[in-house]
Amino acid sequence: MTTAGSAGYGTYRLDGLPARVTIHEVGPRDGLQNEAAIVPVEVKAEFVTRLARAGLTRIETTSFVHPKWVPQLADAAELLDRLEPAPGVRYPVLVPNERGLDRALERGVAEIAIFGSATETFARRNLNQGLESQFAMFAPVVERALRHGLKVRAYLSMCFGDPWEGAVPVEQVVRAGARLLDLGCFELSLGDTIGVGTPGHVAALLDGFAAAGVGPDRLAVHFHDTYGQALANTLTALTKGVTVVDASAGGLGGCPYAESATGNLATEDLVWMLDGLGVETGVDLMSLVETSVWLADRLGRPSASRVVRALGPADAGGSD
Numbered sequence: 496m497t498t499a500g501s502a503g504y505g506t507y508r509l510d511g512l513p514a515r516v517t518i519h520e521v522g523p524r525d526g527l528q529n530e531a532a533i534v535p536v537e538v539k540a541e542f543v544t545r546l547a548r549a550g551l552t553r554i555e556t557t558s559f560v561h562p563k564w565v566p567q568l569a570d571a572a573e574l575l576d577r578l579e580p581a582p583g584v585r586y587p588v589l590v591p592n593e594r595g596l597d598r599a600l601e602r603g604v605a606e607i608a609i610f611g612s613a614t615e616t617f618a619r620r621n622l623n624q625g626l627e628s629q630f631a632m633f634a635p636v637v638e639r640a641l642r643h644g645l646k647v648r649a650y651l652s653m654c655f656g657d658p659w660e661g662a663v664p665v666e667q668v669v670r671a672g673a674r675l676l677d678l679g680c681f682e683l684s685l686g687d688t689i690g691v692g693t694p695g696h697v698a699a700l701l702d703g704f705a706a707a708g709v710g711p712d713r714l715a716v717h718f719h720d721t722y723g724q725a726l727a728n729t730l731t732a733l734t735k736g737v738t739v740v741d742a743s744a745g746g747l748g749g750c751p752y753a754e755s756a757t758g759n760l761a762t763e764d765l766v767w768m769l770d771g772l773g774v775e776t777g778v779d780l781m782s783l784v785e786t787s788v789w790l791a792d793r794l795g796r797p798s799a800s801r802v803v804r805a806l807g808p809a810d811a812g813g814s815d
């Protein structure tokens with residue numbers, strides 16, 4: 496290998512970008528929830544540990560959802576029990592309802608994320624709730640979590656389009672997102688669940704939130720890369736002041752309740768771009784690539800990340 500990353504070819508800054516970006520790693524949760532085969536809990540634990548060692552400080556680990564809805568993450572409690580605390584590393588988990596919160600509190604988690612929908616159809620398919628009734632489900636979860644001293648993040652799905660409803664108006668997304676924040680969440684992650692967004696749409700949505708009084712300091716972006724737009728969309732969000740970006744090691748990911756969803760923006764592809772731009776992430780690219788190569792071998796298929804394919808061994812995870 497000739498280079499440790501894009502900075503080996505020079506660092507060229509662009510005006511208007513933040514000096515530092517926080518990566519919210521979702522591979523163990525968004526990635527592994529979508530694997531056809533169930534990944535053994537010891538492999539998951541090693542995956543999370545390796546991600547922390549690579550310098551990721553926010554690692555979304557698993558979900559306390561109904562195990563029949565997402566059997567891939569039915570081992571949530573066992574996985575958390577296997578993790579060693581690492582200084583400065585947060586291990587948030589998804590929690591949809593009070594039963595999920597009970598399970599998370601039993602494990603002593605410090606941070607949860609609720610996950611709402613901007614559309615009626617996806618709220619029903621993903622949460623078995625209507626667009627309106629989802630807020631009534633989340634309100635007591637957030638209230639009780641905050642009382643226990645937990646941090647609570649919020650996700651909003653289908654922010655850029657919905658496979659059943661088509662285009663989703665910006666105002667509808669802003670309204671739903673502001674309501675999730677109003678429950679007391681510290682951050683709202685805007686999900687392009689099916690990857691249909693384009694850069695101008697990202698700018699319009701962030702402008703819509705700004706006009707409603709929600710600045711980029713309270714927003715994160717969560718792009719699935721179905722149509723190859725995730726990196727361009729991320730760069731647009733950064734120019735608009737967003738500094739928290741969700742990504743998934745090796746480009747793992749999808750949503751079992753949105754068939755057209757594929758993997759998230761690959762963390763390695765994001766780090767390659769940010770390293771070249773001189774934007775700090777604290778992540779060691781080669782250590783991350785080695786982790787994704789190691790996981791690809793366990794999953795028996797190559798990584799979706801272009802950077803992992805370029806820097807890893809040609810036969811990682813078997814051939815396509």
Ligand code: HMG
Binds near residue numbers: 591610651719
């Ligand atoms: P439901 O069937 O309506 O639940 O599911 P219920 O409240 O009617 O309860 C039925 C039974 O389930 C009860 O048991 C409950 O105790 C039990 P019974 O009394 O019949 O024995 N139950 C639970 N058990 C364990 N853990 C729980 C739980 N809740 C109820 N938390 C529910 C409603 C929300 C639970 C279900 O729809 C669900 O689990 N949905 C999760 C779907 C999911 O995880 N989707 C993927 C994550 S979202 C995503 O990927 C998008 C994102 O990445 C952003 C983006 O890309 O856009 C975040």
Ligand code: MG
Binds near residue numbers: 686717750
């Ligand atoms: Mg997602």
